[in-house]
Amino acid sequence: MFDSFDSVGARGELDLIGSIRAWLGSRNPPSPEGIGDDCAVFLPPPGTQALLTTDALSYGQHFDRSVSAREAGIKLVNRNLSDIAAMGGTPDRAILCLLFGPDLAYAWLRDFVLGAGAAAEKEGLRIVGGDISRLEKGCFTSMLTVFGHSGRPLFRGGAAAGDHIFVTGDLGGSIEGKHFRFRPRLREGRWLAEDGRCTSLMDLTDGLAKDLPNLLPESLGARIDLDRVPVDPAAQRVAARQGGDAMEHAFCDGEDYELLFTVSGDTEASAFAAAWHQAFPDLRLSRIGQAVAVPREGRVLDHATGRPLPWTRGFEHFRAE
């Protein structure tokens, strides 16, 4: 990554920007829609609300040398698209900022941008501008800001007592590979927005234990049916290797990139699940519990025992030293 003969420092800004445009190909439309003027210009779909989100991916913090440049580029795009999915939205345009030391390998940068471009292409996202900037030797960081739209965005905080709590896919152990191989749940998010029975929605990035209290309004807690929490086999492998409990990993590991949402309590949960499975036969849906008025015991309780679940920590991004 940083020890190549052909490093980016041997090239000027214009050369690098030209290379990035070439690597992005059709994912970067011509100016004024894409790179080339002071701003990128586009017409937002009329009658929709605009969605803005951003996420970074840095060498040393979010990935290391065991990760290929292409995987890193794909992840930068997909973690942002997961935020658009978490609003029930559709991605439109993105701005890509790349910061790196002069010793970064040109081929590494190429594969990163090709990965990002491929992930963007898959979901119809256009990368219309950005910036490159210099960092110290040995550094690489990337930030993507995505602009999307939704006719009827879904928010956090919309649940009422009695609402069902659902989660897609399997939870925990994403460090085993899923954190680079996940698919942003865009179609599923849009389906939920159109279906009308979903009362709140987010994507799971910091672990169920940390994210669930952020989904519910402060006046609500949850009773969780542990038998229904979909523990990923990877969480079991991590637990076997590192010690601890697989269920703890399902609650506390970051980067599931699954959807966590509530459905109106007057909905028949099994009918909702049946409609879901007709739309998405290959993606597990689990009704893991129910929103309740905040119990005296704590915000997230074990449905079987009525006692608070022991896992309250999630993934902390900017950990103190």
Place this chain on the structure above:
Amino acid sequence: MFDSFDSVGARGELDLIGSIRAWLGSRNPPSPEGIGDDCAVFLPPPGTQALLTTDALSYGQHFDRSVSAREAGIKLVNRNLSDIAAMGGTPDRAILCLLFGPDLAYAWLRDFVLGAGAAAEKEGLRIVGGDISRLEKGCFTSMLTVFGHSGRPLFRGGAAAGDHIFVTGDLGGSIEGKHFRFRPRLREGRWLAEDGRCTSLMDLTDGLAKDLPNLLPESLGARIDLDRVPVDPAAQRVAARQGGDAMEHAFCDGEDYELLFTVSGDTEASAFAAAWHQAFPDLRLSRIGQAVAVPREGRVLDHATGRPLPWTRGFEHFRAE
């Protein structure tokens, strides 16, 4: 900046995000318009085109310890707003990404965000989201992505042979202080967009010598009347100190953040200038030349001699080592 007792590394992510929200105050509206959900949501003004732009500001590359945190924060916002001005647009929303080592002083970060918030407030820009991310010790970099709108954006490349070439303010020597104290020409850009006589527009960031060829379509060059190029007194001071010619600094220094634009050739230049001065009595406007079919001699000629001007280089952001 990096040697304080109270460094950001002593605080967790939630603490820092809470601090940043508090520092931004009313510039950060409540969720879902601002920070707090997976995306920030807003309604773009109907019937307008959306503008997207981004720019970074990094310690060591764009500023050093001689610059106050507040000045740096103001500059990050204003250099982005200058890109919105360069389209004749109005800024709406911004996403702020901050990357720093754990040894960054908490008070420095506070003053940076307060500076950015004050600059945003001045122009009605709302900072609705962002990301913080960890870098190596001793590092700080910031990126802002701004979303704006325009009913009739002005682009580069719209000039025809015979169009007048205008520039606002004075050029060169911004290193003497203007590069931190400039005002983005938003009102002026909107005036040009509404006036209807402007055929192309950009902001001067890399120096007239490098930017002018990027304003004109490839089929055109320019004849420049050197007597009318507004050389900043600061350019004269820099020339006296560093050697070289003040006019060279007016052409080649970066970060003027003035507007460079063309006006239709069938417009009476003096009538246009009179209208300008009525709208902006305090901002100098100079008609520095005329767009012409690309002459055999080169793209930018001295009007008096018909010979190419000797200055072809501008500010290069990502310089090779």
